[in-house]
Amino acid sequence: MKKRIVFVLNNLQYADGVAKVLVELCNFLDEKLFDITIIPIYRCDSNFIKLLKPHIHIQKTLGFYFRGLDKIVNALPIRFLYQKIVGGNYDIEVAFQYGLATRMIANSTNRNAKHYAWMHGYDEGLTLGKEYPKFDKVFCVSKFNEERLRRESDGTVNVDCCYNIIDESKILEASKDEISEDTSQKPIFVAVGRQTPEKGFLRLVDVVSRLKKDGYHFTLWLIGDGAEHQQLVDKVSGEKLEDTVKLLGIQSNPHKFTSRADVFICSSFSEGYSTACAEAILLGVPVISTAVSGAQEIIDDSQCGMVCQLDDASLYDALKHVLDNPEVISTWKKSLETTKLKFGAAARGERASSIFRDNK
Known part of the structure; x- marks a missing residue:
């Protein structure tokens, strides 16, 4: 018999990164083994x-949101919410997002099910610290x-790690699209993401x-939009960096730029x-990252790129190292020809599938 799995999260929409991760996971899981419902x-x-495969069930709850x-x-x-929103007879109940989903599944009345939670960022201060021990994992x-x-x-x-699944076939195909940006001023650095303070x-x-004042020549592409976008526009203009920094805005296909960086x-x-770093690795592009969660793992697994400390001076030194030693880029890219396979859907999808397949 198929195992019945329910995933509960806040929103199922393009703007939510957690929703995109869930799509990749559910689409990868074998429909012959799993009966999947998303709430x-x-x-x-x-x-x-429409991004989900047809066999995956969607159970809408409210269907809208307003502030508050x-x-x-x-x-x-919480038990009332669980009964009204989840309720069903599932073999595995997954709280796929922080907040209400986690609270509901932690207080599930389904004693026959396994209960899992996903922590995509980190619950600073462990505000749901009383709930996590209630999960099987x-x-x-x-x-x-x-x-x-x-x-x-x-x-x-009971904690474990499961990396997000990335369908590299889609990324590689998207990377082939043409771009109109000038690629002659090398090296080209690229950064992709929401233009918000934490980025x-x-x-x-x-x-x-x-670096430019120190006499270095290169190009930086910034892809994305957000609360700090206008500040970035003003800063680039004020520092007269228009010939170096290209603000490319939101791009439906950022991979075509990353692949050429x-x-x-x-x-x-x-x-x-x-995820953006992992996608770059899959495209054969080495990564320089500040010492955020997961950064050292990415560099260790890919055996290319480097991690610097969180301060501005360390980030400056990392970029300067590449500019002073441009040959390191070729060395890194050579390593990625084989190490990038560790980041693919086949490797990481099998790990995710085993969690649900072998949940005894």
Whole structure:
């Protein structure tokens, strides 16, 4: 018989990175072995559902969200919410997102099911610390956070690691699209992500400005949008960096740019496990990352690139090292010809599938 699995999360929509991770996971799981249901508590984008394979069931709950709705819903008794939203007779119940989903599955009344939670970032201060020990297992998406949760919970949580699945075939195909950007000013650095404070793009531009003043020539492509976008525009203009920093905005296909870059940069102050870095690795592009969660794992597994400390000076030194030693890029890319296979769907998907297949 197929194992019946339910995944509960906040929203099923394009803007939610957790939803995209769930799509890759559910699409990978063998439909001959698993009967899969997804329950989004709030928004449920009908166009986003089309990304899922037809056999995957969607059970809508509210279907909308407005500011403060989560506070209203969270004020209701948790067992009542579980019965109304989840309820069904599942073999495996998965809280795939922090917050209400985690609280509900932690307080499940289904004694015959296995109960799992996914921690995509990190629950700073362990605000749901009383809930995690109730799960059969809590999965972090990086070994760094797995070890941190085990340590900070004093061993009371059964914790493990499961990396996110990335369908490299889609990425590789998308990377073939043409671009109109000038690629003559090398090396080309690229950074992709929400332009918000935790991503560190403003300080990355400061580092670039310093490098340019020191006489270095290169190009930086910044892809994305967000709360800091206008500040980035103003900073690039104010520092007269238009010939070096290219703000390319939101791109439906960032992979076509990343694949033509020499080095991918993660300048973040915090990450769970950078999917953008892993995607760059799959495209054969080495990574320079600040010492956020998962960064050292990415570099160790790929055997290329480097990790620097979180401060601006360390990020400057890392980029300067590449500019002073451009031959290192070729060495890194040579390593990636084989090591990038560790990041593919075949390797990481089998690990994820085994969690649900062998859950005794």
